[in-house]
Amino acid sequence: MVSREEIHSLCHKYYEENFAAGKKFEPEKTFLPANGKVLDVDDLSMLIDASLDMWLTAGRFHEQFEKEFAKFWGLRHSLMVNSGSSANLVAFSALTSPFLKDRKLKPGDEFITPAACFPTTINPALQYGLTPVFVDVDLKIHNVTPEQIEEAITPKTKLVMIAHTLGNPYDAKKISEICKEKGIWFVEDCCDALGATIHEKHVGTFGDLATCSFYPAHHITTGEGGAVMTNNPALKKFAESFRDWGRDCYCAPAQENTCQKRYSWKIGELPLGYDHKYIYSHIGYNLKATDWQAALGLSQLKKVSGFIEKRRYNFNYLKTKLIELGAEEYFDFPTALEGANPSWFGFLLTLKNANMNRSSLLQYLNDKKIGTRLLFGGNITKQPGYLEINKRVIGDLKNTNLIMEKSFYVGIWPGLNEEMLNYIASNLMHVKNL
Ligand SMILES: Cc1ncc(COP(=O)(O)O)c(C=O)c1O
Incomplete structure (x- = not known):
């Protein structure tokens, strides 16, 4: 029998022989990209571990990653998705949930964002029919000031969604106070800003929801990947539903009957007892990540x-x-x-x-x-x-x-x-x- 230990020890040998020395820097010859990933033998080992499980979809690594990533932020929930753009789509979509009643976002509502932005911070809201209100940025931080946000607010403003561009925090504390006072949702796109803090708190912990990207250019990588974070259990539930086909059921992959009444629900206009696994309370997507991505996320998170x-x-x-x-x-x-x-x-x-x-x-x-x-x-x-x-x-x-x-x-x-x-x-x- 070949053991996992033997495979891992071969993997270490392979890494030593092929990658460990790195490449010597030669001026004018070695390309120095503006962004890049840093991987080591532990990352390779974790990817192999995930392969040896042959689980493929969200499994044990996924569950552990979501827990540890939430802990890193000091937030209650983190949901892994397949990119930072998907994280923005899921976070935005959660705020359109009919369960939010008169607080749900609707086409025609306005959202405030800087014109100097990454496209997929704003695309979900645009596609849903919200009207963007573009504000200018301050040249010191290349981002918005609370005063610029205040100036742009009208009774139609229902969302402020802004990235902490290039990892440099804007005043999320003040902006969250403005949003709370006016009943406006606030989403912090932290795709560029993992680990950045303001007033001793992580960016992403001031808004209702935060997002992160694990594309190789970012602070940690899972290849493609991202996450949505929140402290709000209801928003977590809606976000999860939008991520997982829009379903009402919240069973983990390959689990069944977590709710203990899989065949006794009466929801919408469906017949009594319609299988909960196939009840859709949102118009959702499948934006889930795989267990390889999560396994790599775990070893990256350690570093x-x-x-x-x-x-x-x-x-x-x-x-x-x-x-x-x-x-x-x-x-x-x-x-x-x-x-x-x-x-x-x-x-x-x-x-x-x-x-x-x-x-x-x-x-x-x-x-x-x-x-x-x-x-x-x-x-x-x-x-x-x-x-x-x-x-x-x-x-x-x-x-x-x-x-x-x-x-x-x-x-x-x-x-x-x-x-x-x-x-x-x-x-x-x-x-x-x-
Ligand atoms: C601010 C910001 N938001 C969202 C994204 C999208 O992330 P992803 O490439 O993982 O879809 C990026 C990507 O670099 C970004 O910089």
Whole structure:
């Protein structure tokens, strides 16, 4: 009989022989992406463990991941899904549940969000027929201020849904107070911000629901993957239903009759005793993750504090280097709010001089094998897919347009070391030649 131990020991050997040494950094040859994943032999072992179970769908790893991930946030519930975009869809959908009666979101309601955003933070609400109200951002944090939110609120406002973009927290405490006072739902998209805190609390713990992404660019990875978090048991139930086909039944996969009355329900206009497994109280989806994703999530979660610290270290290291080189003459750097401890996703730079051409700098960096990214959609209202949408816009979006034209970010993810960051910093100084 081959034991799991033997397979794992072979897996360790395979990892040692194929991956352990890593690759030597060679300037101008080794590509330095703006984002990346960090995997080790424990991650490989967990993936193999999940394979040896041959369970495939959400199983024991999934259950454990949901528990441990909720614990990390200090929240009661976390639901694993197959991407951060799905997490946003599930979180938003939960707020459309008919069980919420007059508090449920309806087509025609308004939702407030910054125009400098990631598309799938806002797409679920757009597709459901809510009207987006786009606000500008503050240039220090590249995100909204509570004052901008207050200015945009009307009696039609029913939702505020904003990402903690690039891991730098906005004032979620103040915004949650405004939302609570006015009876507005508040969803924090924390896809970029795992581990970021403000006023000593994790971002994501201020709103009614929070979301996270585990795509390889993010703080931990499960390949594709994401999660929805909440402290509210009713919202958890609705979110779970939307994730799991819209069903009313809450049995875990391969379990039956958790409610003890599987054949005695009378719901909707269905006949008495209609199998609870096939009763749909929401118009849902299947957005579940697999047990491989959850197994990888567990081993990644063990290393999350180290990942976050390394991101913070790399951000500060790169900032110090850039200041030493005189980069502040050419670029604006991001700043954290007082009381915030970002969990940086990238290092966003904004060209100070309006005549400087960003594309030629990005092309230069690309030729030097330095990866860059933009702040997502820039001004989303200018994106081809969004030109025709019904919307309200507050002000002239001047700062958003500046970000669209002059900002970009470089990597600070844990796979980058000081030598690589020195190389990135010195090449950024090509800005002098623009
Ligand atoms: C702020 C934000 N929200 C949502 C997402 C979507 O996550 P995913 O790629 O896992 O669908 C991303 C992806 O990078 C993001 O940055």
